[in-house]
Amino acid sequence: MLAQLSSPKFLRAALPAASFTVLLAAIFYVQPRAMSYFGMNLMLQYTVPIALATIAQMFIITVNDLDLSIGAFVGLTACIGATLLADTPLLGTLALAACVAAYAGLGALIHWRNLPSIVVTLGMSFVWLGIAVLILPTPGGTAPGWVKALMGLKVPYVPFPIIAAIVIGLVVHVALMRSSYGAVLRGVGGNPKAVGRAGWSLLKAKMTMYAAAGFFGVLSGLSLIGLTSAADAHIADRYTLYAIAGVILGGGEFTGGRVSPVGAVIGALTLALTGSFLTFLRISPDWQIGAQGGILIIVLALRALINRREA
Amino acid sequence: MNASQSHIVTLENVTKHFGAVRALGGVDLKVHAGECLGLVGHNGAGKSTLMNVLAGTLSPDHGILGIHGADLSGRYNVKAAGENGIRCVFQELSLCPNLTVAENARIFHPTLTGFGWKRRAGNMIREKLDEIFPGHGVHPDNVIGDLSIGKRQMVEIARAFTSTGAPLHLVILDEPTSSLDAVTSGQLLDFVRKVVNQGLSCILISHVLGEVLSYCDRIVVMKDGLVVETRPGADFTRDTLVAAMGNVVEQEEIEEHERREIQRGTTPIVVEARSDAQRDGAALVAHRGEIIGLAGLAGHGQTRMLLKVYDAAMRKRKSLKVDGPVALVAGDRQTDGIFHLWSISQNVGVRSLQSMIRHGLIDPDAEAALGRAWQARIKIRTPDMNDNILSLSGGNQQKALFARALASDAEIILMDDPMRGVDVGTKLEVYDLIREEAEKGRTFLWYTTETDELYNCDHTYVFRDGVIVADLPRDQLSEEKILHSSFKESA
Amino acid sequence: MTFVTQLSQKAWIWSFVGMFMVWLATAVYTGGKGSADVISAALSFATFTVIVGIGQMFVITTGPGNVDLSIPSTISLSGAVAMKIMDGSNGMLVVGFAISMACGLAVGLFNYTLIRVLRIPPIIATLSSSFLILSTAIAYGRGLKIKPPPLLAEFTTAQILGVPVLAIVIIMFAAVMSIVLHRTFYGRAVLAIGQNARAAWLAGINVERIRFMTYVLSALLAALCGFFLSGFSGGASLNMGQEYLLASIAVVVIGGTSVAGGKSNVPGIWGAAMFMFLLVTMLNTFGASAGIRLIMTGLIIVAVITIAGGEEA
Helix, strand or coil: CHHHHCCHHHHHHHHHHHHHHHHHHHHHHHCHHHCCHHHHHHHHCCHHHHHHHHHHHHHHHHCCCCCCCHHHHHHHHHHHHHCHHHHCHHHHHHHHHHHHHHHHHHHHHHHHCCCCHHHHHHHHHHHHHHHHHHHCCCCECCCCHHHHHHHCCCCCCCCHHHHHHHHHHHHHHHHHHHCHHHHHHHHHHHCHHHHHHCCCCHHHHHHHHHHHHHHHHHHHHHHHHHHHCCECCCCCCCHHHHHHHHHHHCCCCCCCCCCCHHHHHHHHHHHHHHHHHHHHCCCCHHHHHHHHHHHHHHHHHHHHHHHHHHC | CCCCCCEEEEEEEEEEEECCEEEEEEEEEEEECCCEEEEECCCCCCHHHHHHHHHCCCCCCEEEEEECCEECCCCCCHHHHHHCCEEEECCCCCCCCCCEHHHHHHHHCCCCCCCCHHHHHHHHHHHHHHHHCCCCCCCCCCEHHHCCHHHHHHHHHHHHCCCCCCCCCEEEEECCCCCCCHHHHHHHHHHHHHHHHCCCEEEEECCCHHHHHHHCCEEEEEECCEEEEEEEHHHCCHHHHHHHHCCCCHHHHHHHCCCCCCCCCCCCEEEEECCCCCCCCCCEEEECCCEEEEECCCCCCHHHHHHHHHHHHHCCCCCCEECCCEEEECCCHHHHHCCCCCEHHHHHHHHHHHHHEECCEECHHHHHHHHHHHHHHHCCCCCCCCCEHHHCCHHHHHHHHHHHHHCCCCCEEEEECCCCCCCHHHHHHHHHHHHHHHHCCCEEEEECCCHHHHHHCCEEEEEECCEEEEEEEHHHCCHHHHHHHHCCCCC | CCHHHHHHCCCCHHHHHHHHHHHHHHHHHHCCCCHHHHHHHHHHHHHHHHHHHHHHHHHHHCCCCCCCCCHHHHHHHHHHHHHHHHCCCHHHHHHHHHHHHHHHHHHHHHHHHHHHHCCCCHHHHHHHHHHHHHHHHHHHCCCCCCCCCHHHHHHHHCEECCEEHHHHHHHHHHHHHHHHHHHCHHHHHHHHHHHCHHHHHHCCCCHHHHHHHHHHHHHHHHHHHHHHHHHHCCCCCCCCCCCHHHHHHHHHHHCCCCCCCCCCCCHHHHHHHHHHHHHHHHHHHCCCCHHHHHHHHHHHHHHHHHHHCCCCC
């Protein structure tokens, strides 16, 4: 049993949760008042949009691609949410559906021409940003009431962000890790040739994953304006980096379809906490992103250490 | 066999070209129900292309492809193959390393969906593994990436024999025993015989001629993209089969060569290496000018030993003795040797770039001259050394890799089973060259899976489970001795 | 083969064709007014993209997964540090340059250490380090409003017959780097590693040393860009590197370098950098709004990569 607990495989799986726990414990130590319903709510409020963006990125990473446009895309959907969706719900819904369809189209294009996703998505980040600027040239707009109501939900005992994170993690876990088509989708990341030989359409698989990423990108944008009320084309620029970091913190690998939805959500929680932790430590905001980079490096170092033991 | 059996597959005059290369030049092939068909031929004879056509992963340029008597030419694909109960176990593994055994089984079966699919898939694959490989030690929840290569191969084979819905008619096994040990190979072949007797058909592609001769009802010999012989298995002997494949000269030619007499130990030791697992202190020793053979079953630590010597020389490690610069001739050309974007000359010259530098820059003339010199010396068959390396046939690509090592400043040449898939003519030319270079004082460490090649060596070490188990001078070398040390006393 | 067909097979030619067409479209629209000035401006601005593009090219050439995402933050850091050290004084120019290069060296070393020691994909290593570098730049360069030394400002904006001096220097530098790529052991090693790193190691190339040199080179060039850019734009700003993330990758790809690694060229970077600038100029001339400009830039990059095709399967 003990051997099992100290096995590299187990340690690797436990690393995301462990880093989150250590960070939480450190926060409570530095600022005991954070250990309250209100404190937790405040610290974790941005978990939901970050977790949704992280899940979106995870879908792309599952099929061995990388999305450098998810931040801009979340920004675009936030702008649509705060303008079209609030003013003319039907048109707004159509626009958001078009966004998801565009993502599926990107997946098809990348598969069809065997393109490097990094370059394509980097180019697309300009497109999303450009559309967002056209829709909302200056920060503003208002989030639809129901979005605000949902994001401001008060649940007894457990803060809403935690419940939302658990729900997101479980839903995606069932869809990707437990469903029979989910196995095929992950298989595309592990050995695309083999999946193709077994008669599955790789194009369909890639489009499915990109569409799923687009859908979660939309959810991320909406949940974000639910918190901020107003939108801005640049509101989620940092989410590209957050989402990649979240997947990695959650134990995902870059290639080979080895991902974990639950881990990704924990990764997002860890990222959301980092900001609060630094505030409590009275570290200047200048160092906030730096510290996030530092935490990413520490977790990766730990993982490298575990992997080395295995070798 | 009775004559009224129906044909599962009928190929007529099937051709397939890849660019200018003819892979299949009009193949006729029939597979009867309930027979085990052996398919043999050299690498590049077209076996793999033919299998891909049958599996539906490649569509032929011309010809008729009939399944169960229905002409499916032009409409045949992976899906149609599956619907008609035709399966293929490819040589390179087609499992997803990130998925579990059960999930990999699911990928194979589109109908395995709905609640409880994981349990059903797991049971199905476990039952089949139990049936083929009793005592396999594989659990359906194991992730493929965590399994040894042999176990992966077992999963892959077992998966091909599972069925949901459409009945199974034909299973194509492409080198199925390459990663299996003697015991599991035997289990598999016995299982194949059993299901064939029950009415299933199998195509067995194997380079182990003994397997083909003793397990196949009928043997088809391919050469240069054509079927050159089809006879009942019993009509072939090892010698006639080898003759049909077209390398009748091999044995005699090698034995004709005079044996080099070299007194071991008269020259200084240049390599002395020991594997970590070696407990009895035995070491691989090479003196200057010797050709040292590394023998034993494939994957028993020979390549690891070569890489260890290579690493020690490259990183200047003192942990083992390697005296002089080394160069390696890769056996797995695509992953270890070829630079696919470069010309033949560039591929030959890459190991000798330092010597081509004039005034701080690489001299293109020096590079071209080196290429030309080695084209002449090792007979690389190409109109132009500036052509892309992939324009060469496999054997000539291998020659280019030999040229790369021999043209370099290396005094110690490591060879990682480099003759795989090389035609006999090339082999003989290279053997001569190796002997010639050894006379000049170069040292060769030569890992080979072909026992005949060891007769070129002055000294042979036999490996088993990562350690040296026998140490045979040239005059004590025999196939029997090597086999004896390669297999454990009690399996 | 005729000269034209030979030329059309060079990967870099297309970026120049694109550049010329965009320039022509602009010239036709304006009736030829100021077409020469546009070229001059394009040379000025493209210079900075080319500097980082060359570094990025060597990184991308070393094979799939290799890309330096820390270029923008390195530009910001180098600019901020150099401006603060020099404090507008010509006398400190050499010191400032040396320290700017030291920043680049440090970033390169750090990036490589992460890749090597943590065995993480370069994209993540450079991403994480970019967080740290940017924070350092922000913390160090807080409220930075220092003018560059007059000599540096003059040098980076000087022109001879309408041709920017810095552009001439960087064209010569690009020529040198082209020779480095094709005619030195280092360059050949980079090309070999990009095709097959394992085969390169087995062919006697010290893969790790080459990779190390490549990441250091990229960081050094980013630092150089930051140094000149802050001279050119009258001081450093913390987000001045931002646009070079996409630009450095885009010019490499549009310039005809294979994202799959092992195949690249330097001239194409110049063509692509000019093309990118002239494209924006054209859209401005046509009166497109900021949103449209962004959309068009993005779409053209996607279109170019789609037409050029991806890695050979």
